[in-house]
Amino acid sequence: MFPLALVEQIQFCYRNPSAVEATDDFLTLPHLDEPNILHSLRVRYNQGHVYSYTGPILIAVNPWRQVEIYNINVLEAYKAGKNKAPHIFGVASKAYSSLVGNRKSQCILISGESGAGKTESTKYVLQVLTAVGENRTGTSAAIEQQIMLTNPVLEAFGNAKTLRNDNSSRFGKWINVHFDRKGTIAGAEIKTYLLEKARVIHQTPGERNYHIFYQVCAASAQQKMLQDLGAASADVFNYSKTCTPPLPPSPPPLPPRLCQVLQDLGHDFLRVLVRVHCSTLSALPQEVGSGVVLVGYVHVPAE
Numbered sequence: 001m002f003p004l005a006l007v008e009q010i011q012f013c014y015r016n017p018s019a020v021e022a023t024d025d026f027l028t029l030p031h032l033d034e035p036n037i038l039h040s041l042r043v044r045y046n047q048g049h050v051y052s053y054t055g056p057i058l059i060a061v062n063p064w065r066q067v068e069i070y071n072i073n074v075l076e077a078y079k080a081g082k083n084k085a086p087h088i089f090g091v092a093s094k095a096y097s098s099l100v101g102n103r104k105s106q107c108i109l110i111s112g113e114s115g116a117g118k119t120e121s122t123k124y125v126l127q128v129l130t131a132v133g134e135n136r137t138g139t140s141a142a143i144e145q146q147i148m149l150t151n152p153v154l155e156a157f158g159n160a161k162t163l164r165n166d167n168s169s170r171f172g173k174w175i176n177v178h179f180d181r182k183g184t185i186a187g188a189e190i191k192t193y194l195l196e197k198a199r200v201i202h203q204t205p206g207e208r209n210y211h212i213f214y215q216v217c218a219a220s221a222q223q224k225m226l227q228d229l230g231a232a233s234a235d236v237f238n239y240s241k242t243c244t245p246p247l248p249p250s251p252p253p254l255p256p257r258l259c260q261v262l263q264d265l266g267h268d269f270l271r272v273l274v275r276v277h278c279s280t281l282s283a284l285p286q287e288v289g290s291g292v293v294l295v296g297y298v299h300v301p302a303e
């Protein structure tokens with residue numbers, strides 16, 4: 001028995017009949033409130049469904065494991081409009097068909113707490129948009145590939161391991177994908193903002209600096225070019241030695257194209273890294289920025 005005072009504080013809700021609680025679209029639930037939504041999400045997740053709709057809103061539950069729902073067959077089914085079950089591919093395909101059909105710009109807003117799966121979802125959206133664009137001409141593969149290739153570079157410079165997410169985006173981004181009149185991708189622009197600057201020189205215990213520092217340091221063991229630029233083991237530098245050796249999963253390997261960019265940019269590895277960071281950090285003049293990692297060499301003994 002609960003004490004009477006406690007019973008008065010408990011909020012009672014009507015529960016949906018079990019026959020409908022695992023519905024695809026929560027708008028069809030007789031009782032649509034937070035407890036019922038959470039309950040239905042749990043029931044659906046236990047049945048193997050990661051996604052659910054509430055009208056036009058897609059709710060995703062991060063499975064934190066590999067799920068076989070993103071392969072090319074599934075993508076083709078959504079592209080062709082044959083599969084209507086809730087899925088991120090469905091949202092992206094719908095946005096594309098509305099764009100082509102109504103000739104009006106479309107927007108997909110992805111939100112959630114850290115580790116919810118926003119970055120992964122964005123990649124799936126781009127995968128669909130590049131796939132539909134590709135199919136319509138068969139010749140625009142280069143642009144689509146370039147759009148997909150920007151991800152590892154952006155993540156290298158803007159993502160870091162935090163206590164909540166091994167690949168946490170520490171910057172905001174707005175992606176504009178442009179289509180021509182035929183519905184083929186004509187280009188894309190990515191605007192980044194709000195980079196977490198403080199992370200470059202300070203990381204909370206258990207967290208790490210941006211992936212790029214560790215990727216370049218790890219790659220320096222094999223690549224003479226990086227050694228010549230001054231790269232060495234990550235635990236040499238004050239600004240990257242937290243959390244080394246890398247906790248699993250290791251940072252993704254340095255993309256070859258990025259390696260080439262570093263080579264082209266100049267011969268001072270430290271300056272290159274900080275310059276690229278500072279190009280996003282408009283608040284810091286470049287010359288100040290160039291010194292940031294150099295200062296990281298200096299060891300200040302505790303008093």
Ligand SMILES: Nc1ncnc2c1ncn2[C@@H]1O[C@H](COP(=O)(O)OP(=O)(O)OP(=O)(O)O)[C@@H](O)[C@H]1O
Nearest residue numbers: 064065113114115116117118119120165167168169
């Ligand atoms: N659809 C998915 N299938 C399998 N695993 C997933 C999926 N979405 C996310 N994950 C897992 O969750 C991790 C965190 O996801 P993600 O980096 O997208 O979160 P986020 O919302 O972007 O977090 P942050 O705000 O910190 O950047 C991924 O690295 C991946 O391991």
Ligand SMILES: [Mg+2]
Nearest residue numbers: 118119168169
């Ligand atoms: Mg993210």
